Amino acid sequence: xxxxxxxxxxxxxxxxxxxxxxxxxxxxxxxxxxxxxxxxxxxxxxxxxxxxxxxxxxxxxxxxxxxxxxxxxxxxxxxxxxxxxxxxxxxxxxxxxxxxxxxxxxxxxxxxxxxxxxxxxxxxxxxxxxxxxxxxxxxxxxxxxxxxxxxxxxxxxxxxxxxxxxxxxxxxxxxxxxxxxxxxxxxxxxxxxxxxxxxxxxxxxxxxxxxxxxxxxxxxxxxxxxxxxxxxxxxxxxxxxxxxxxxxxxxxxxxxxxxxxxxxxxxxxxxxxxxxxxxxxxxxxxxxxxxxxxxxxxxxxxxxxxxxxxxxxxxxxxxxxxxxxxxxxxxxxxxxxxxxxxxxxxxxxxxxxxxxxxxxxxxxxxxxxxxxxxxxxxxxxxxxxxxxxxxxxxxxxxxxxxxxxxxxxxxxxxxxxxxxxxxxxxxxxxxxxxxxxxxxxxxxxxxxxxxxxxxxxxxxxxxxxxxxxxxxxxxxxxxxxxxxxxxx
Amino acid sequence: xxxxxxxxxxxxxxxxxxxxxxxxxxxxxxxxxxxxxxxxxxxxxxxxxxxxxxxxxxxxxxxxxxxxxxxxxxxxxxxxxxxxxxxxxxxxxxxxxxxxxxxxxxxxxxxxxxxxxxxxxxxxxxxxxxxxxxxxxxxxxxxxxxxxxxxxxxxxxxxxxxxxxxxxxxxxxxxxxxxxxxxxxxxxxxxxxxxxxxxxxxxxxxxxxxxxxxxxxxxxxxxxxxxxxxxxxxxxxxxxxxxxxxxxxxxxxxxxxxxxxxxxxxxxxxxxxxxxxxxxxxxxxxxxxxxxxxxxxxxxxxxxxx
Numbered sequence: 001x002x003x004x005x006x007x008x009x010x011x012x013x014x015x016x017x018x019x020x021x022x023x024x025x026x027x028x029x030x031x032x033x034x035x036x037x038x039x040x041x042x043x044x045x046x047x048x049x050x051x052x053x054x055x056x057x058x059x060x061x062x063x064x065x066x067x068x069x070x071x072x073x074x075x076x077x078x079x080x081x082x083x084x085x086x087x088x089x090x091x092x093x094x095x096x097x098x099x100x101x102x103x104x105x106x107x108x109x110x111x112x113x114x115x116x117x118x119x120x121x122x123x124x125x126x127x128x129x130x131x132x133x134x135x136x137x138x139x140x141x142x143x144x145x146x147x148x149x150x151x152x153x154x155x156x157x158x159x160x161x162x163x164x165x166x167x168x169x170x171x172x173x174x175x176x177x178x179x180x181x182x183x184x185x186x187x188x189x190x191x192x193x194x195x196x197x198x199x200x201x202x203x204x205x206x207x208x209x210x211x212x213x214x215x216x217x218x219x220x221x222x223x224x225x226x227x228x229x230x231x232x233x234x235x236x237x238x239x240x241x242x243x244x245x246x247x248x249x250x251x252x253x254x255x256x257x258x259x260x261x262x263x264x265x266x267x268x269x270x271x272x273x274x275x276x277x278x279x280x281x282x283x284x285x286x287x288x289x290x291x292x293x294x295x296x297x298x299x300x301x302x303x304x305x306x307x308x309x310x311x312x313x314x315x316x317x318x319x320x321x322x323x324x325x326x327x328x329x330x331x332x333x334x335x336x337x338x339x340x341x342x343x344x345x346x347x348x349x350x351x352x353x354x355x356x357x358x359x360x361x362x363x364x365x366x367x368x369x370x371x372x373x374x375x376x377x378x379x380x381x382x383x384x385x386x387x388x389x390x391x392x393x394x395x396x397x398x399x400x401x402x403x404x405x406x407x408x409x410x411x412x413x414x415x416x417x418x419x420x421x422x423x424x425x426x427x428x429x430x431x432x433x434x435x436x437x438x439x440x441x442x443x444x445x446x447x448x449x450x451x452x453x454x455x456x457x458x459x460x461x462x463x464x465x466x467x468x469x470x471x472x473x474x475x476x477x478x479x480x481x482x483x484x485x486x487x488x
Numbered sequence: 489x490x491x492x493x494x495x496x497x498x499x500x501x502x503x504x505x506x507x508x509x510x511x512x513x514x515x516x517x518x519x520x521x522x523x524x525x526x527x528x529x530x531x532x533x534x535x536x537x538x539x540x541x542x543x544x545x546x547x548x549x550x551x552x553x554x555x556x557x558x559x560x561x562x563x564x565x566x567x568x569x570x571x572x573x574x575x576x577x578x579x580x581x582x583x584x585x586x587x588x589x590x591x592x593x594x595x596x597x598x599x600x601x602x603x604x605x606x607x608x609x610x611x612x613x614x615x616x617x618x619x620x621x622x623x624x625x626x627x628x629x630x631x632x633x634x635x636x637x638x639x640x641x642x643x644x645x646x647x648x649x650x651x652x653x654x655x656x657x658x659x660x661x662x663x664x665x666x667x668x669x670x671x672x673x674x675x676x677x678x679x680x681x682x683x684x685x686x687x688x689x690x691x692x693x694x695x696x697x698x699x700x701x702x703x704x705x706x707x708x709x710x711x712x713x714x715x716x717x718x719x720x721x722x723x724x725x726x727x728x729x730x731x732x733x734x735x736x737x738x739x740x741x742x743x744x745x746x747x748x749x750x751x752x753x754x755x756x757x758x759x760x761x762x763x764x765x766x767x768x769x770x771x772x773x774x775x776x777x778x779x780x781x782x783x784x785x786x787x788x789x790x791x792x793x794x
Contacts, residue, residue: 004724006717008753012530012745017522123520282714283510318721326750335522432505452507 008325017335019122023109029060030198032068032222033205035075036215042067047224049198052119053332053341053376061198064221069190069230072219076161076188077236079216085158085186089145096144096183098211099204100137103176106207107131110200114172115332117199119341119377120295122333132457133176136475139459140180143480147185150477156484158186159262160238163231166201167244168194168343169298169399175201177463177474178241179218185483187239188217192231194244195224196344229255237261239483243300246397246423246468264472264482266300266464268397269425271446272418273303273454274408277311279430280452285319288403291428291454293327293381296342297351297401300469301426303454305394306405307414313407317385324368324381339401342377351379351400358384358393358402389420397423411436415443424466428454447473504683504718506675506711515706518750519743528742529780532773535741536563537571538759540598540730542767543578544605544698553582557589559794564774567781573770574759575628579604580617583624598628598664602653605668605697607632611649618656629657630664630765632697633681635671643684650688664692664730664763669708670700678708682715692728698765703733709744713751726755732765738776741769 029046031038046060064072084092103110107130114125147156162182166174171193182189193201205220221227225248232240232255239262242252246267256263273291275284291303308316332340342348359365363384372378382402387394394404408414418427427446429437437451447465450456457463462478464470472482523531541560543552553576560573575596576586586597599621603609609617614631621629631653637645650665657663665685669678685693693712696703709731716727729748735741741764748756756762771791779785 004720006720006753007755008750010749010754010757012534012749012754012757013527014521014523015525015527017524127520278505280505280507280510282504283507283514286510286514322717335520432507452510453513 006322008322014328014336016331018331019112019115019126019333019335021112021116021333024112026059026113026199030062030202030222032062032064032072033202033218033220034068034072035078035219036209039068039071041065047195049117049196051116052196052343055375058117059199061195061222064192064223064227064230066230069221069227069234072190072221073161073163073231073234073236075216076190076219079214080160080188083214084188084217087186089147089186092183092186093141093144095211095213096137096141096180099207099213100134100141102207102210103130103134103137103204106203107134110172110203112333113203114200115340118168118171118197119332119343121337121340122335123337124295129170129173132459133173135459136173136176136180140184140479144184147480147484150480151484151486154486156185157487159483159485160187161236162187162189162239162241162483163234163237164189164191164241165228165231165244166191166193168197169295169300171197172200172204174243175204177243177479179204181474181479182241182483183217185480187483190219190221190231190237192221192223192228195222198222232256239263241482242266246470249470262482264464264474265470266472266474267425267468267470268399268423269300269302269465269469270305270395270397270421270423271301271303271426271428272305272307273428274307274414274418274430274440275309275312275316276429276431276433276436277309278432279312280432281312281316281319283452284430285316285323287428287430287452287454288320289323289327292403293339293401294455296339296379298343298347298399299455301448301455301463302399303426303428304398304403305418306403307408307417308405309414310407310409317405320383321366321368324383327368327381329370329378329380330373339381342379342400345377347399348377348379351398351402354393354396354398354400354402355382358387358391358404361387361391361393363387363391363393363404389417395421411439415440419445422468425469426450504679504715506679508675508707511675511707511710515710515747518746519706521746523742523746525780529777531742531745532738532777532780533571534757535738535745535764535773536770537574538763539573539770540575540577540732540763540765541573541770542698542732542765544600548579548582550585553578553585554589555794557586557595559770559792560595561590561593563770564791567774567777570777574763577630577765580621580624580626583621583626587625596627597625598630599624599626600630600632600697602631604630604632605699607634608636611652614649614653615656618653622657622660626661628664629653629661630666630694632666632668633685635668638672638677638681643680646681647684647688650685650690654689662691663689664694664728665690666694666697666732668697668700669695669704670702675707675711678711679715682712683719686715686719686727690727692730692763694730694732694765696731696733696765698733701734704731704735704765706743706747710747710751713747717752726761728761728763729756730763730765735764735766736768736772738769738773741773
């Protein structure tokens, strides 16, 4: 192979193209949304939510304690007993449709706030997070009056009050994944967003108000882990739905052992993205990029392990490095930004810890050239080569834009390596051969297997993991099941 | 030639597959790039300088060709400081005339040849056609491949024909090879035809004759740019790219240039290595430039139609 380097740095620089923030109207301080009212926290304590790209404060957020959570659960119970469980599916569906439509109307505002609060590129919040969140409401609104048809002869019944805890990587989308099916099935909700990214969930509470949703059907309590613990441990909760780290998932499972609370846990992952020599290589490279650098790698199903067949390793690596040169890292509000800010200082520290660890383990690191802003939390897209299954950067979830690359020779080796992890959330297969895809999907122990694509989501498609990636499915028909009981 | 043929077969990327969905995804991501203000002006001027201003009609006349040549040299004199187009593209019988009109302007004369647009003729006729263009002074020859032979799997025939025409062009003219991608049926075939054309000695690969629909598209162009990139890595030889047909507005032209910028980079962002085959693109680009300068769109009647 000759040494002709393609240079994608161009004299033709794109001028800044910032999304306008004039549409948004953030309050200085956000209260708790309980029983259809905005309620001050009983402790009167607030915490700051910041823009990770600038480290500037965006708003104060109420910190809910045990008393507030109790109030919220009681409000949810009351709403369940008096109104929501008594409504016909058709009527519930109307409310959910209304929420979906208002989300669409306020899409631009939601996208800007999501980007300000979380650091993700506006391209992603505008094109993926917000439309997909609205889609989930639309989709489940349709099921609300068809539960009998979804589960014929099984007499589906709502559960009661669902306690839901969402992560910071897709704040509004995860709230939609959880609230939409819960409401469609006739449950009421107490939801706690992650403490670094509460804003869009609070805007969703405003949207519920706007939609005229009966008081107490959706309650939002903000706070950190201890607020979440109060929800998990509350006697009035019938079901826990959690998306977050495997560590916290284990704590939750211990806490609810011996109770009759139902649970779905959507936890970590360390997905293998497997590229065969007969794959469409340029598109595979695009899939690798989307797999690991989408949302700065803050994706539980991220393709954080790349397995490339030996014969095309050099070519794939070259293409991957070239493609990385054209990624634009910077201001998340710029419409041309591909990689935004890391969500928090804490997460940046974790990622940097793993990058240091990778170097110490003797792996070879590659990062594109370029300077990072001093203010804000940033991490360059990073590749590690020369790693083995025994490297910690191959084993552990980093939750950042860091890809560990290995090679394989045979299909068996690829499957063994892909499955050799405590996780089992997702995987990707790249090959032009259909039979190979089916062979792989039947042998990979992962809840989602993408073929010739990666990180594609749809409201109609179930999502969830195997092993330490959790249990239960969200999305699709399967997502309803998690919010229903089946009595004869 | 023999060794070159072998190199296609042995070429590790000769099995290169293209995934249509993946290509569309990548294209849609690139087309969402926002090109504003100074970046837009830079891009628009670059687009103008890359135009192969084209007239390939049965009704072409001496005066029509003369007008086109003048337009190529004087795109919009009232704007000032504009580049000229890269080339004027005509049928072989107008090459001499165009050459004379463009003398001293730095604008090349490109001639279609090889039984354009169908390519349905004998090799002898194609060679004669090409020689006619070269003898009249063509700087560039736009040939068409034999799509029928390609579909029959006679890749060697297609390869040899290109190599032969390249031989005729010699040092006199650069060879642009038209794949007529609208007739190839799949992106896999676009890739295969691109590889054949490059290994056979083309200096440029070009999407379309402009005579059938679809002509140039963004996905097809991306596939060809990726082929060019692989070939460059493999051989060190830089090949040019020319999408042609259907590119009639400035926004689309900028999207094509963005494909080039993100696939091949600066080295290809000059009219030596990238061209638009177009007859009406220039005026829309000029309209956008005036809009950037004055803040207002002007009527189409303020731009000359030649």
